[in-house]
Amino acid sequence: MASLVTDLLIGKLATILENEGTAIAGIRDEVDKIKEEFLSMKAFLVDAEANKAKTEGEKLWVARIRNLAYDVEDIIDEFMYHMYEKQSGGRLSRGLHKTIRAPCNLWFRHKIAKKLQKITEMIKAIPERNQRYSVGLVGGATTSEDIHKLLQSQAESSFFIREDELVGIKGKKQILMGWLMDEEQHQTVISVFGMGGSGKTTLVAKVFNSEKVKRHFDCYAWITVSQTYAVVDLFRSLIMEFHKSRKEDFPANLNAMNSKDLLELLINYLDSKRYLVVLDDVWDIKIWSEINVSLQDRQLGSRIIVTTRKEDVASHSFGVKSHVHHIQPLLKNEAWELFCKKAFSSNEHKTCPPDFVSLACQLVEKCEGLPLAIVALGGLMSSKKSLDKWEQVCNSLNWHLDHSPLLDPVKNILFLSFNDLPSQLKHCFLYFSLFPEDFVIKRKRLVRLWMAEGFVEHVKGITPEEVADNYLWELCFRSMLQVVRRNNTGRPKQVKMHDLMRELALSTAEKEKFGHVYDGKEVMEDISIRRLSIHRMEGEIKSCPGMSNIRSLLVFAPDMSSLCFSNTLVSRFKLLRTLELQEVQIDKLPGEVVYLFNLRYLNLKGTLIKQLPESIGRLRNLQLLNIKDTKIESLPKEIAKLLNLRHLVMYRFTGNYLDFKYVSGMKVPSNISQLQKLQTLSMIESEGDTIRHLGNLTQLKSIGISNVKERDEIDLWVSIEKLNLLQSVVLMASNEEEILPVKAQCPHLPRLRILYLIGRLQTAIPWFSSLQSLGRLCLRWSRLEEDLLPQIEALPYLTWLDLWNSYVGEELCFRRGFVKLERLELCNFASVKKISIEKGVMPNLRYLWVKNCMELKTVPLGLEYLSNLHSLSLEFVPTEIIHPIRKGGADRSKIQHIREVIHVFEHSSKQVYENLA
Secondary structure (H helix, E strand, O other), rough: HHHHHHHHHHHHHHHHHHHHHHHHHHOHHHHHHHHHHHHHHHHHHHHHOOOOOOOHHHHHHHHHHHHHHHHHHHHHHHHHHHHHHHHHOOOOOOOOOOOHHHHHHHHHHHHHHHHHHHHHHHHHHHHHHHHHHHOOOOOOOOOOOHHHHHHHHHHHOOOOOOOOOOOHHHHHHHHHHHHHHHOOOOOOEEEOOOOOOOHHHHHHHHHOOHHHHHHOEEEEEEEEOOOOOOOHHHHHHHHHHHHOOOOOOOOOOHHHOOOHHHHHHHHHHHHHHHHHHEEEOOOOOHHHHOOOOOOOOOOOOOOEEEEEEOOOOOOOOOOOOOEEEEEOOOOOHEEEEEEHHOOOOHHHHHHHHHHHHHHHHHHHHHHHHHHHHHHHHHHHHHOOOOOHHHHHHOOHHHHHHHHHHHHHHHHHHHHHHHHHHHHHHHHHHHHHHHOOOOOEEHHHHHHHHHHHHHHOOOOOOHHHHHHHHHHHHHHHOOOOOOEEEOOOOOEEEEEOOHHHHHHHHHHHHHHHOOOOOOOOOOOOOOOOEEEEEEEEOOOOOOOOHHHHHOEEEOOOOOOOOOOOOHHHHHOOOOOOEEEEEOOOOOHHHHHOHHHHHOEEEEEEOOOOOOOOOOHHHHOOOOOEEEEEOOOOOOOOOHHHHHOOOOEEOOOOOOOOOOOOOOOOOOOOOOHHHOOOOOOOEEEEEEOOHHHHHHHHHOOOEEEEEEEOOOOOOOHHHHHHHEEEEEEEEEEEEEEOOOOOOOOOOOOOOOOOOOOEEEOOOOOHHHHHHHOOOOOOOEEEEOOOOOOOHHOOOOOOOOOOOEOOEEOOOEEEEEEEOOOOEEEEEEEEEOOOOOEEEEOOOOOOOEEEEEEOOOOOOOEEEOOHOOOOEEEEEEEOOOOOOOOHHOOOOOHHHHHOOOEEEEEEEEEEOOEEEEEEE
């Protein structure tokens, strides 16, 4: 973990040396020396972390490095703060170190340089001290090889678990056996993937060990692949396993053979045999390119099973027929059954006593269907016979994960995934532990937080947002984060972290002073961490040493008031980079916030704040400002001073989503066009000549404009024509009678993925068909008299279509196309009597939502053709059209393949939800 801290610091020092120029005159040499020392030191830290240093001397050494890195960051930030105050002519923060008050800037530079020199000397003294006390990275360590042996041992034990000890495995086993023994003669690769501890190895071991499977193949081999494998050893192991499966003697000189000889022996041995190979716990797809030459396809029906916790490995194109089986968490009833088998194994029928049910449920929920965790936790609880002991574990599971040997398998397997992460991704993963349990976070929010923290490395030719997006994608691929929802391109839109992953991540974060979660219970006497996450507030946080070291303050306590979040509190966090206050019920932004020169991220979404101070322009480093759903109606002209601002989010929902004016933008000054780095601007209210200046914001990827009038047409499209990077456009007319100015030929928008048009359209727009990258189209209140479907039916990537009061005809017929459409929403059609979907249209549709269509004479026709339809929602439609699809109804057969059929209606002034599936 200390290498993570030095990574961040090295990147920061490099940025300062590259970008700050004359600002660091007088200390540049010292900054450069510090950077070089930390670069040299990083190699040793990487070794220290790989070897899991256990001796107290080693722990102290690593901790000292980490603390020195933090000290350097404090000194640099203190210096930059001083320079910022000098350049901006502002007053100095009252709580800053007394040296900053010195009138002589030269003296201050000298003082900072001396501090850096002192740290450089301390760094150089570390090796000498280690040598003096014989501190080194030798002996007493748990190496990655030890962990590999542990995993191999656990894999071997999977062969001997009795079938009656397993839960939820029968159906999965049948699927795999079907793929193994089907009639396909070509070689087939079967990938089984899921997060660590999900039961991949146990499932495959049961299949592999089946006598029926063994009889089907001439020979078989099971290989547990380590993260640092040698190909020659894999070849040797395959040969030994194959011979053992046929009860044959190994070749006498096997250990003396080189890679070429082993490969030749293996190819010849398998020449006329149908084989089964299991490659267990694969981390890198390159293993396939290294060994597939030895496993040639003789069209004898051979099979290869790969287990992995990485989705990109599982979904790899192996060059042969392949199947992917994603291990899902156990269902609630399955998880409960497995836990009771382990925790109450001595009870009659292995049932849970009534007094323990509540606590047992809490523990099972913590495991979130992860079999390894359920078994380990059940084993731990089987030795605890009193309710008091059970309550202790429930209240301190984090501590037990660290200190109970029975939970070591869970910790080791989950942390194997963590240890395999590249340095930057370790920061991003640990950061997630600061969010509340079961917290679902949107991709954009998470990515922007990572950027503000400095976790995102610079990659030439790619924006930081794109790099951070790839980080998130990688964490999901590795099963470190769970995807809750995907966008129309398949990328993660919302993610969460498994409870046990979070417990382990939080434990690591606190040990390494990365971050701390405050739940309002303990008294904070000394804060020696970099990030503070407040989940509950009981009164005001009292001042304590170390607050000035905090770089991130995240508040998830909605009951925190403006009295708690005061100027006094803010002034203690003078070097803050991130301030997360979403949904916190404060009604005023403390004035001290504008003196947080280091602030990159300010999220005020959902607060009660009514206005931003004019001095907001002092936050020169701010990258994100989110004031969505606040009481703010307009921005001060000083907003144009935020020259590093990349994302400005400021729309608010104003009423019922069925109304025309369900969302509105905020007024911005015309000088907003000075923000040349702006990528997101959503949404502004069209006023004066605002639209005319938008073309200057050439980096915009997302824009939203409300209060658009027909007279804005020329200015609007002249501006949009200059915005070549646009991916999302939202245009909303000033009222429901105003014609949206979209008659003109649309400029070329090759990257446009999302288009919202809210307002009247005179004709179906012919240029819709040119939007070849469009994934989501929303038309509200268009009230077209002509059929618009022919203009959009051929869009190749359209996955989401919202049509709200967009057509005034009587029949809406989907006759062709919509090949990628997955979600269709049809709402507020006052005159539509018939909706029909012809056979072969929208074959991938999964969700169909029909609402407020009171003239319909029947449910949508053609439902029986939508074989992939998962959910049908019929809300506030005529009751008589529901009867034929109820159980026993004439049209019941048309919806029997749909897993979820929801009927919503009003009864006694209340909404009633009825499931017809």
